Amino acid sequence: MIYRLKRWSAALLLGMFLSLLSILQCFAAGTVSQVNLHIGQTPDAVYLTYSAPDAAQGAFSVTGPKGTVDYAANPVWSDSAGKYLYSAKVDGLAPDSNYTYNIAGSYSGTFKTPAETGAFTFAFLTDTQIGFEADAKATGAMFSLLNSRDDLSFAYIAGDMTDSSRNERQWEMLFENGGVNAGAGQTFFGSHLIAAAQGNHDNSSFSGHITAPCANSGVGPVVYAFDYSNVKFVILNMNTPDTWAAQADFLRREAADAKNNGKWLVAGFHQSLYSGAAHIVDSGIISARKFWSPLFAELGVDLVLQGHDHVYARGFVTSTGSNANLTAENNTCHVVSGIPLYITGGHSGAVKWYAARNYQISTGDPLTPNYSFLDVNSAAPAQNPWGTDTSKTHEQSYILINVDGDTMTISTYMFRYDGISDKMATPPYLYDCLTISR
Template identity: 30%
Template sequence: MPLKPLFPALQLTAILVLSLVDTCFGQADTHPDRPVFHKRWTLPTDQPDRVILTFAGDPATQQSVTWRTDTTVRQAIAEIAVADASPNFYRTAQRLNAKTEKLDAAAVKGAEVAANYHSVTFTGLQPGLLYAYRVGDGVHWSEWFQFRTASREAKPFSFLYVGDAQNYILELWSRLIRAGFSKAPDARFIIHAGDLVSEAHSERQWHEWFTAGGWIHGMLPSVPVPGNHEYRAATAADEANKESRLSVQWRHQFTLPLNGPADLQETAYTFDYQGVRIVALNSNRQQEVQAAWLDSVLTKNPNKWTVVSFHHPVFSTAGERDNPRIRELWKPIFDKHGVDLVLQGHDHTYARGHSGPTSQNVVAGMNTRDSRTGTVYVVSVSGGKMYDFKPDAWDKYDAKLVRKAENTQLFQVIQVDGNTLRYQAFTTTGELYDAFDLVKGAKKGQNRFVERVGSAVAERH
């Protein structure tokens, strides 16, 4: 006869836990045990760490860098020089004093740290030039990093885009971000479409994120937008009032443009890069305020291309999720101004398509692989947490879903070359998963759309 379980209550608890995992993730969590880190691993020292490049001004003449130390380092500096093949390039380095801000999050659950964050914005740089820099305090230094400023002209360039890192960051997101850099080593920046971590204030998770990217963060400027997981209660009062706050680390560790709506500084912003206007939105807060700002930003847009990124998708892909307010407020503005590409996260699946019957129409004399399209919408995921695609896909939306995936870590390489924008999505093991071109004509209007998915691997479910 079959043996009875020795601990039936424990067995029932295990079943309930697995059931909960199925509900949250869309599938049983089969990842191996998480590594255990001693708390000292995350603590700052007098040695610079978490070195990261961001844009705070004109990418052709400015570049910002931010880093962390313990609170004993009160006066930090950065050195910069034009990069040269000779190891003696540093002799011409210019030294700048850093702005230092103390983050005292000792009372914030999950953070429980005091650290100094230092930042420098290099100004007066020459467009299209390669620079080397390092940061420190005059005794303790980082290694030398390199970056290239943007050109004043609309020259060809590429950038990376990734969805949610969020879970299993050190174990699994590390391979994704490194594969992306290997595939596009000349990329000029990387868009992170929210949920960089799972618990907004967690020092351990932020340390995993910086460790997973490592020196890539110091070479390739980041363009982050906050996701819902970048907002959590920071105090007992917050928990009692069911209030959430932006990650206490966010504004300290990212030096971002201050040109967005007043209450959303460094979470909604814009910048131009070689003929492309990049707009970052905060889909967690004040969507109506951002709608007015977005309309203004796009009305005064002299660039040929427009790319917008935020976290919550206009057309949801997973479970019972939907974001009707974002769709009602922002999509008409995208349509009005002919936004080319919208890059999103949140739903832990992959989807690519376009909206509205007009954008689905095929122009006379063209086949379905070479038609006209309006805004292209993409949802992607880069971390280890996956959801199932909703059964009705985009059927309830005025939108056409062209390509989708489940249970697949992906990064995207986007190349802009004159009148052509080329989009490619790759798996973390290097296979081409999705591809298309957008081609602009001589007059303003819908882009010519060229489908290139024929050379990609089969759709993953």
């Protein structure tokens, strides 16, 4: 017992030393870090968030088609982070325009505002869930792969940014990943707009590190909508059941606007209603499925982007939880109103993977047995086009969705990065590709 106490005490002291060292390095540098830009609810606004060791880093400028504008972000001291956190709304921007920004003379980056028309591609990521140095390095490899592309308009991240939302070291490793791809996260966040959903491992403020808009006080935190070209995105929050009724009213209004303007309708949130692994009959998931599944069908939601289950899964699911069995021709499916395509986005990080399970269906739950509602399930070899099981292969994933008028092409890539050796074990490959049309 004494040996175990000494061992755990040593581990605790080591962890505290590493966290303190990271903070001291930040103070020594005297520069801003953890920079990110969140998309706004209108194309003329974004939200800039960053951190710094002191309260004198609030001045920043943004340069675009009409020249340079100076802004100021207010510093807020965070005891848990041990640093100042800054946030500011940048508005008055022109749509579909390139901008550069400079923060306090110590960090510069670029971003592009949402386009009102035309084709675009966005990344769908989920569950980076940074916990330890090894999985931070693996996540850095994913960001490095995305940084090599020049066609990404923004990234939708379906929650669980870190394993523990109040662990500052984990937030630091989300941006500075360590190893071969040390700065890949910061490079990505500093040059791409993001749209974030709140996961169960996140808190409603993302511990001050990400600023997401809020549609109104009634719907609760991290609930908002935005248009990008001919797509309306509605981000919901499954963590707050007491606001679901208000969120549903918000979704109804946004859905009506989307349909009246001929836009695709995409819903995004963290906890998967329909996926292929262990969380499928968690009590909270059952409650959410009963509430939201019939509503998504009623309102004509085209695509549902989810996370939480650390598995890649997709299926056209009816309001009763059955597989719609839509026929694909040349890998293209024509969408049917009232039958959304549900996608669980896999695992962009490398902390854990969930397996499929045997489950029983409770009364009133719109679900069918044996994951039969899915067309693809990476955790079930019989439903996996590669015949493998990601709970054993431990492959990470990222998804690229190209929208071009009345078609969406969804390309899912998988790879395996060994964070211990800091090397790519399985190079990225196209795991799944589907086009939906209307």
